[in-house]
Amino acid sequence: MDIRYPSRIRLARIPTPIEFCPRLTEAFGGPRIFVKRDDLTGSVLSGNKVRKLEFSIAEALREKAQVIITAGGIQSNHCRATALVCARLGLECHLVLRGSRSRTPDGNLLLDYLAGARFSFFPREVYSTRKPEIVADLIERYAKQGKRAYYIPVGASNAIGTWGYVRAFEEILTQAERMKLTIHHLVTAVGSGGTMAGLLAGQLLTRRKNVRIWGVNVCDDAQTFITEIRRILEEMNDRFHTRFRTSSVAVNILDGYVGEGYAIPYNDELKLIAFAARAEGLVFDPVYTGKALYGLREEIRKGRFRKNENVLFIHTGGVFGLFPQRDVIASVLRETIE
Known part of the structure; x- marks a missing residue:
């Protein structure tokens, strides 16, 4: 079919x-x-994340989003892919990460920085229990700046x-x-x-x-x-x-x-x-x-x-x-x- x-x-x-x-x-x-x-x-x-982002980002663009917000661990492959896609398309990217800021970013996190993403770091317990609230606050904050934000959940799943x-x-x-x-x-x-x-x-x-x-x-x-x-x-x-x-x-x-x-x-x-x-x-x-x-x-x-x-x-x-x-x-x- x-x-x-x-x-x-x-x-x-x-x-x-x-x-x-x-x-x-x-x-x-x-x-x-x-x-x-x-x-x-x-x-x-x-x-695998970029296959999913083809559909998620297309929806974000249809909704006239200027900022993409997503979340994951410090070494999230999904966050890295999202940050780089945003850079490629001229979108802003804000990552909500589980863990603490590193003085010497490595691996995926290093690429997140190179892509120009913004970050919010949270301890595991805060991330696990308050993520919806954190994301809602970020969407509201960008709205006050006149920017439409679109949230992609962990892994674009x-x-x-x-x-x-x-x-x-x-x-x-x-x-x-x-x-x-x-x-x-x-x-x-x-x-x-x-x-x-x-x-x-x-x-x-x-x-x-x-x-x-x-x-x-x-x-x-x-x-x-x-x-x-x-x-x-x-x-x-x-x-x-x-x-x-x-x-x-x-x-x-x-x-x-x-x-x-x-x-x-x-x-x-x-x-x-x-x-x-x-x-x-x-x-x-x-x-x-x-x-x-x-x-x-x-x-x-x-x-x-x-x-x-x-x-x-x-x-x-x-x-x-x-x-x-x-x-x-x-x-x-x-x-x-x-």
């Missing part, structure tokens, strides 16, 4: 390639591993942003058909829910029931994301009349690979990141894709995926998140070299 999309602004360099990973396949000892290279959606705009991965799902189907590739499973990291919600929405709208979609949560727990993803799909129903039966949508979350918490990497994950870089020339990040890839490997070892199947892993980018973790990564690298 033809999908009626909301309007979008072209920001991502797409389609991104699908690549076979022979050495990961051999090392994991299970199904054939393919990677959807959404780390190649741009240079500094790389990753809402009804409008999620269309980015509906479109990505259609893109994957087209590529697989051209490659004569049967994809049995899609695997993605889940941090705010919008990417997986979009993939599921794409599957529902295209009626391709033969692909199973799996998310590896990098924070919180499985039930949190089952609830959140169904909420996003319900929001799509409300805004775009998609008619998803959200209560019956299978949201498959592979839990157990968060470690000590969000953005806290662990040794086995970092060793796998190092192995993938050496074996395939693919660089995964310690916050999202590293944990998701580790989860995929462990689930293969548990027998969830069969050897005669094909698994497509969505590489959602995040390379800039490596640099603030340089010390812990260096210690693991020394172990692997020695």
Whole structure:
């Protein structure tokens, strides 16, 4: 069926390639591993967030916004992408960040500064409990300056942003058909829910029931994301009349690979990141894709995926998140070299 999309602004360099990973396949000892290279959606705009921003920013421009407000952690890939998109389009950007101001910004935060974003930093407990109030105050403050502000939620994970991965799902189907590739499973990291919600929405709208979609949560727990993803799909129903039966949508979350918490990497994950870089020339990040890839490997070892199947892993980018973790990564690298 033809999908009626909301309007979008072209920001991502797409389609991104699908690549076979022979050495990961051999090392994991299970199904054939393919990677959807959404780390190649741009240079500094790389990753999954820019697909969602194509729709979110288009809506902001329709509403005549002059300022974009969004939120996330200090090393948020989404905030970095938003700041750089705003710079590219001549919009102001204000980031509400969880954490404290750094004297020497690094990684994504450094790029936020280079892009000219404005900042409001808040301790975790304030950010977690007062974010709606903080955002409302900022919108009012800009209104008093005669500027219209538009708020994009964390990860652009809402009804409008999620269309980015509906479109990505259609893109994957087209590529697989051209490659004569049967994809049995899609695997993605889940941090705010919008990417997986979009993939599921794409599957529902295209009626391709033969692909199973799996998310590896990098924070919180499985039930949190089952609830959140169904909420996003319900929001799509409300805004775009998609008619998803959200209560019956299978949201498959592979839990157990968060470690000590969000953005806290662990040794086995970092060793796998190092192995993938050496074996395939693919660089995964310690916050999202590293944990998701580790989860995929462990689930293969548990027998969830069969050897005669094909698994497509969505590489959602995040390379800039490596640099603030340089010390812990260096210690693991020394172990692997020695």
